[in-house]
Amino acid sequence: MAEEEKNGTTMIVFDGxxxxxxxxxxxATGAAAMGKQVTMFFTFWGLNVLRxxxxxxxxxxxxxxxxxxxxxxxxxxxxxLSKMNFGGMGPKMMKKMMKSHNVSSLQEMxxxxxxxxxxxxxxxxxxxxxxLKEEELIxxxxxxxxxxxxxxxxxxxLNLFI
Amino acid sequence: xxxxxxxxxxxxxxxxxxxKAKKEIDxxxxxxxxxxxxxxxxxxxxxPAWTKSSGHELLQQDNEGETLKFWIxxx
Numbered sequence: 001m002a003e004e005e006k007n008g009t010t011m012i013v014f015d016g017x018x019x020x021x022x023x024x025x026x027x028a029t030g031a032a033a034m035g036k037q038v039t040m041f042f043t044f045w046g047l048n049v050l051r052x053x054x055x056x057x058x059x060x061x062x063x064x065x066x067x068x069x070x071x072x073x074x075x076x077x078x079x080x081l082s083k084m085n086f087g088g089m090g091p092k093m094m095k096k097m098m099k100s101h102n103v104s105s106l107q108e109m110x111x112x113x114x115x116x117x118x119x120x121x122x123x124x125x126x127x128x129x130x131x132l133k134e135e136e137l138i139x140x141x142x143x144x145x146x147x148x149x150x151x152x153x154x155x156x157x158l159n160l161f162i
Numbered sequence: 163x164x165x166x167x168x169x170x171x172x173x174x175x176x177x178x179x180x181x182k183a184k185k186e187i188d189x190x191x192x193x194x195x196x197x198x199x200x201x202x203x204x205x206x207x208x209x210p211a212w213t214k215s216s217g218h219e220l221l222q223q224d225n226e227g228e229t230l231k232f233w234i235x236x237x
Binding site: 033 | 173174175176177178180181183184212215216217
């Protein structure tokens with residue numbers, strides 16, 4: 001092969017919708033199963049996928065940061081759909097249909113991703129912008145910025161923006 | 163066909179059959195044969211694709227009613 005063998009897969013998880021997060025984790029775990037080094041880079045709304053359900057961000061937040069904390073979904077169980085959300089009814093129906101077709105839940109997919117050593121990176125810049133603190137996000141994450149994403153992308157032959 | 167290990171992935175939806183296959187084959191030795199049973203229709207092309215890109219060898223593929231069966235030799 002002329003080109004040096006690239007064995008990575010990277011994904012930018014930008015959106016915080018249940019359906020898009022599912023798609024991201026399905027591709028990520030599939031790629032890991034195929035022996036790829038997978039990095040998922042969570043930024044902007046994508047960070048909400050990683051939020052813990054019951055953790056408060058602390059009292060040193062500014063007014064706008066507190067507002068964001070309240071208004072954004074806390075973790076995989078609270079995400080909406082990108083289409084047909086119907087004020088929260090959509091995700092309920094989707095989850096029911098997923099269950100009846102034996103599709104793993106997003107929570108299970110996240111655990112599977114961690115078991116498969118998928119690297120999950122939270123973008124520190126968007127955490128700052130949205131006022132999210134490390135303790136509000138699940139354990140086992142790395143914290144980094146654009147340069148670390150790009151350097152992973154250079155070693156990968158599949159780079160997705162979801 | 164003889165196999166060293168049978169993975170029952172029946173009822174599991176994408177991507178679980180390949181994820182389980184990967185986990186199972188990691189526990190085998192080179193040359194061992196993993197037999198996979200799946201009912202996800204996508205598995206008919208997913209398991210061969212997984213085998214190809216992970217470097218193992220698909221020895222045989224069969225249907226038994228709803229169940230898809232695969233025999234894979236670990237590289």
